[in-house]
Amino acid sequence: MTTTQIHAGDESVIEVTDLRRVYGGEFEAVRGVSFEVGRGELFALLGTNGAGKTSTVELLEGLDRPAGGQVRVLGHDPYTERHLVRPKVGVMLQEGGFPSELTVDETVRMWAGATSGARPGAEALEIVGLAKRGGVRVKMLSGGEKRRLDLALALLGRPEMLFLDEPTTGMDAEGRQDTWDLVRSLRDAGTTVLMTTHYLEEAESLADRLAIMHEGRIAASGTPAEVTAAEPSRISFELPQGYFVGDLPPLDAIGIVGHELTGRTVKLRTQHLQFSATRLLTWAAEQNVELRALDVRSASLEEAFLQIAREARSQDEPGRRAGDRQKEAVA
Numbered sequence: 223m224t225t226t227q228i229h230a231g232d233e234s235v236i237e238v239t240d241l242r243r244v245y246g247g248e249f250e251a252v253r254g255v256s257f258e259v260g261r262g263e264l265f266a267l268l269g270t271n272g273a274g275k276t277s278t279v280e281l282l283e284g285l286d287r288p289a290g291g292q293v294r295v296l297g298h299d300p301y302t303e304r305h306l307v308r309p310k311v312g313v314m315l316q317e318g319g320f321p322s323e324l325t326v327d328e329t330v331r332m333w334a335g336a337t338s339g340a341r342p343g344a345e346a347l348e349i350v351g352l353a354k355r356g357g358v359r360v361k362m363l364s365g366g367e368k369r370r371l372d373l374a375l376a377l378l379g380r381p382e383m384l385f386l387d388e389p390t391t392g393m394d395a396e397g398r399q400d401t402w403d404l405v406r407s408l409r410d411a412g413t414t415v416l417m418t419t420h421y422l423e424e425a426e427s428l429a430d431r432l433a434i435m436h437e438g439r440i441a442a443s444g445t446p447a448e449v450t451a452a453e454p455s456r457i458s459f460e461l462p463q464g465y466f467v468g469d470l471p472p473l474d475a476i477g478i479v480g481h482e483l484t485g486r487t488v489k490l491r492t493q494h495l496q497f498s499a500t501r502l503l504t505w506a507a508e509q510n511v512e513l514r515a516l517d518v519r520s521a522s523l524e525e526a527f528l529q530i531a532r533e534a535r536s537q538d539e540p541g542r543r544a545g546d547r548q549k550e551a552v553a
């Protein structure tokens with residue numbers, strides 16, 4: 223899928239049109255990105271390292287003037303009308319950067335002083351599960367706890383719109399799950415959320431819609447189901463004793479677009495999972511054989527992401543032959 227424009231529902235909280243960002247007058251980190259985020263939606267921006275996610279989000283936060291294109295957040299230009307946008311927006315940056323000698327309580331108080339209509343600090347700490355850590359110096363917090371503190375600060379102003387830049391980096395599995403529950407509950411309460419993440423499972427679990435960036439452009443976009451639907455599903459099993467791959471029904475006739483044999487384990491890829499699996503199981507029943515270690519699954523977002531990244535890279539290398547790309551797709 224290579225959609226470059228993403229449409230939100232009825233009311234757009236974020237509208238990005240042909241956005242560009244250039245560093246040092248020559249390096250174009252964001253090269254014509256367009257998408258919309260609707261009110262109450264959770265939108266995830268994914269991408270390879272250096273794809274331009276942070277560069278894009280910083281423009282949405284009004285930290286720089288775009289080199290080209292347009293950004294509207296809550297109906298305003300976040301750079302020239304920052305004073306109108308900032309009070310309604312919560313931002314959790316990748317690096318919080320608050321003084322590490324202060325305690326958690328002192329940090330929250332300091333931040334609340336600079337936030338209009340701030341909720342009580344204790345309430346923000348309670349929401350993120352840091353209520354009992356108020357007296358601890360920031361430098362003594364674990365990486366995951368620091369991310370929770372970042373989130374508490376972003377929530378102080380009861381934001382309509384929340385920017386989360388890699389919100390669960392450094393958290394253990396439980397902390398990550400708690401943060402996911404929290405982000406979901408904020409979204410369910412009507413907060414619009416735009417997050418970047420390296421964890422594809424996080425995007426798959428949380429995002430209503432997402433975009434995958436590669437080298438400054440959107441390479442794929444849609445709901446997690448739409449993005450993964452374009453990728454082949456997998457069927458794997460152990461070849462029954464005494465059988466060879468050639469004994470299976472003709473693979474192209476049952477919708478298989480790629481196969482691999484490792485020892486006796488067969489891995490098949492198909493765009494028509496139900497059709498291929500039914501034909502294969504019918505064959506097994508007719509042969510009266512059991513397909514041991516049978517595993518049938520749709521593509522995960524991770525597989526879709528890796529494939530999109532591979533395709534994007536191969537398009538960057540026009541000298542590569544189409545056959546090479548096919549081999550990679552089968553692997």
Ligand SMILES: Nc1ncnc2c1ncn2[C@@H]1O[C@H](COP(=O)(O)OP(=O)(O)OP(=O)(O)O)[C@@H](O)[C@H]1O
Pocket residue numbers: 245246249251269270271272273274275276277278
């Ligand atoms: N201040 C800067 N000056 C020059 N180049 C920059 C600057 N900030 C980022 N870049 C470059 O712009 C590109 C996009 O960077 P950006 O941080 O937006 O990517 P990202 O998708 O957020 O990456 P990551 O997943 O690694 O955080 C990278 O090539 C990066 O090296």
